[in-house]
Structures are given as structure tokens and as C-alpha cells.
Amino acid sequence: MRTRRSVRTGRALAGVLLAAALAVTGCSASGDEGASKAGGQGVAADEKGAADAAPESGKQGAPGGTADRAAASAPPVAAEHVIRTATLTVRVKDVPKALDEARAAAADAGGYIGDETTRRDWRGHEHTRVVLRVPADAYEEVLTGLEGTGTLVERSAKAQDVTDQVVDVKSRISTQRASVARIRELMDRATRLSDVVTLEGELSSRQADLESLLAQQVALKDRTSLATVTLTLTEAPSKEEEKDDDPGFLDALAGGWDVFLTLLRWLALALGAVLPFAAVAALVFLVWRTLVRPRLPRRPDPVPASGGPGSLPVAPPVPGRAPGGGDGEA
Template structure:
């Protein structure tokens, strides 16, 4: 009896100890879970829905505002550049008229025009032509390449002058001068005295003349910056240089020697013709001297 009761009590204590250990283990697990919940989800839950909404709203609103400002802000455009382009080309070709026609076609196909043109021949009979072409700025390089391909390029001089500041200055002065002319006209409409009207008319005439001068400068700059100028010089191949590549023959040497001989005889004849008058006079003087010279032997024999 006592033994069995002790064994039951021991079993109960063992079960109690196991249950207590399990309870402590479960309590520790539930405490760790709650801590994790408080540290993670609790903090998130601590934020009120309206506050979270306001916070998200501010962030979202700030993002939309930044995007909106970025969308409304236009990129700064660089100032338009105004450049005057000019070029001078010298090309040696076999056929000047044909090359000149190709140059005209290249300029006209590019939307340009043909300006001054002149043709002449040098002492050797070689034909030369000079033509001024005006082509749009966008087609400038293409036309230059086409012109260089008409023959052998001898010389090229291309220049680019930036006149952006000058264009902006003239535009500003034109606007100011127009406003000045408008103010003078308003004063003329309000003037009642004849002297005032006469004075204002003189001032208006002066300001209108200045405005027309500025407008002429503006038109000239616009024309020179929109159209490039190309001056093309075409020359034929030298015949002498082409023939000089051949080796001289016996007939060439004989012909050259004969030319030298004839030239030498010509110069000898010229020299003799120049000396002949002096030789004739000298001969006459010698002859007179010889006739007037006394006979030395006769004088000695006739003496007593």
C-alpha cells in the first residue's frame, strides 16, 4: 500500500513537473511572440489610421508636387547660334564648261542660287571660270563635297564667323527704335502748336531713318546667316605639264638645236648691223690717213 501510494505520488509529481515545464515553455513562447508583435506590428498599429493617411498623403502629395513641378519646368533652350559661312575653292578640271555646269546643278539642287560668273583665257590658252554660289546653311557641307569632286582640288579656304551677339544687338535696337518712333507719333497726334508739329516731324524723320538703317542691317545678317557663300574657281589642266612627262626624241633634240643655231645667227646679224656704221667710218678714216701720209723714202732722196 505505502509503496503503491508513493509510486502514485511520484508519478503525479513527475507529471506535474512535466506540465509545469510545458506551461513555462508555452508562456515563454507566447511572451516572445507578443514582444515581437509589439516591437514590429505594435508600432505600426500605434499609428492612427488618419495619421497614417495624412503621412502617406503628405509623402504622396510631395511626390506628386515634385513630379508636377518637374513637368511644368521647361528646359532652358540654348540661344540660337548665327554663323556666317564662306568658302573659296580652286579646282583643276579637264573641261571647264562641263565642270561649271555641274557646279550650277549642285547649287540649284540644294536650293541655292548662282551669283556672279566670269570666264577668261590665259596666255597659254587655258580657260578659267569663277562663279559665286549661294546655298542654304544645311546643304553647305554637301555642296562643298560635290564641288571638290569635279576635279583635282588645288586650294580650299573655309571660314565661319559667329555673329550671334551682333544679331541679338540689332534685334534689340530695332525693337527700341520702333517704340521710339511710336512715341513720337503719339506726341504728334497730341500736339496743337505748329512749332511743336514741325519739330516732331523732324524728329520722326530722323528716327525713321535710323530704324530703316537697322532693318537693313538685320536683313543683311539674316541673309548671310541663312545662306552660305561659296566662290569656285575652275582652271584647265596645263598642256605643257602633260607633255613634259614624255622623254625627248632625236627629232626634238635636232629641232631644239636648229632653233638655237638660228637664234645665234640672228643675234650675230644684229651685232654686225650695229657695228657696221662704225666700221665704215673707221675704214674711211684709215684710207684718208694712208693717202695723206708722206712718202718717207722720197723725201730723203730729194735732199741736196
């Protein structure tokens, strides 16, 4: 009886343990499945967010994106304030006609004539130098038109960027105006006479600095808005004059004569420069010879040396005998 009960008890206990094991296994499987589902959803969400963020990064800051391509294709910033100057020398057949064309070109471009000088050489050829002020936008067009009026002999052009200087002057003007306004506010609040006098002196100094800066700004604006072209027009020599330019014997003779006259002229100039000094020296010598020299004490004549220790004795003269060695009596 005891054996049957123990067998039944063992079978019941084994069944309970098996049921408990199956229950635990099912719970763990369901937990793992839920966790795997949640993890999959999180990864999918992360991947979706990364995919959504990728276009934005490509648009804004990613290497090779739209912003980088736009920055690479953007043209460089051009200089805003440039001073342009040019110098032209043109040889023309008719100087007055070419000058009229230059004036018309400057007027059509909206510029004006700044300065004009005309002269003639020893052959009667006319030479004109004119300064044109034209707008910067029409600078190249006017320059090309002036070159076509004749034969171009010389050309030089220069461009100077003064953008930094213009910005600096503008900033200093703003600062100086604010300073002047503060000084005026302090003058309105001042009550003592000494303070008013001090503030008036400071206001005068700052106002002068402001006017100087404004003058610089106006000058820079004028030089950057209008380009300067200096044009020199020379009359072309004729064919006969070109032939006459070959030197000959008469030309050499004339050149030698000019050199000779130049030498005489320089000698005359040198003589004229030395002549006053020579006259003063002659006058001094004459005064010394006529007035000073006669009054100077004269030196005594030198006495002949007496017989010294080294001299030979001299025999006294013999009476009755001539000094020449003959007898004294006839």
C-alpha cells in the same frame, strides 16, 4: 465598544481610499490609451502624407528625379542664325564643263550665281572664279558635289554665329518703331508751329535710324539663309607641259636675259628720274659762269712782303758792276 467602532471606521476608511485609488488609476490608464491612439493616428497620417509627397518631389525637383533626367538628356540648343562661307580650288580637265556642273548644282539646290570671272594664262589655260549662293540647308551637299568635279587643291570653310546680333537688331527695331509712333502721336497733338518743327526733325532722325536697322536685318537674313561658296576652277596641265616644266639651259639663258633687261629698264628709269635735276643744275652753272662770275669784283694781286724784322738785309748794287756779279766794263 470603542475598540470595535474604531476598527470598523478604519476598515471603512481603507475601503474608500482603495476605491478612490482604483478610480484614479482607471482614468489615467484610459487617458494614456486615448492619447497613444491619437498619437499613433497622427504619426500614421504624417507618414502617409510623406509617402504621397515623395513621388511628387521625385517628379519635379528632387535630385535624380524625372525632371533632372529629362534635363540631362535634352540636347544642347543649336545656333539659329549662322553665316556659312567656303572657298574651294579644284583642278579639272575641262573648265567650261565643270562650270556648267557648278551652275546646275546651285540651281538644283535653289541658289544662284553671284559673281563670275574667267581669264587665260600665258599657256592658254582657262581659270574661272565663280561665287555661288546656295540655301543653308543644302550647303554641305553642294560643297561635297563641287569637290567631286576634279582634283581638290585647297578648301577652307568658316561658320559665324550671329544669333545674338539678329536678336539685338530685332529688339532695336521694335523699340525704334514704338519711338516713331510716339513722335507721330505728339505731332498730332501739337498746336504750336515751333513744336511741330521740332517734332518733324526728331521724327526724321528716328525714321532714318529705323530704316538703317531694317537694312541690317535684311542683310543678316540674306547672309544667314544663303551660304556663300567661292569656287575656283583651274585647267590641269598636260603631260607634255609637265615635262616641259623641268628647267634646262635655254630656260636659264632666257631667265638671265630677262634679268638683264629688267636691270636695264630700272637703270633707264633711274636715269630718267635724275635727268631733270641734272639739266637744272647744268643750266644754273652755265648762267653763273657766263653772267654772274664776270661781274664779280676781282681781288688785287698780292704784294711781295717787304723786309721785316726777321728778314736779312739786302746789299745795294755796286756801281759799275752788273747785277749778275760781273764787271760793268768790258
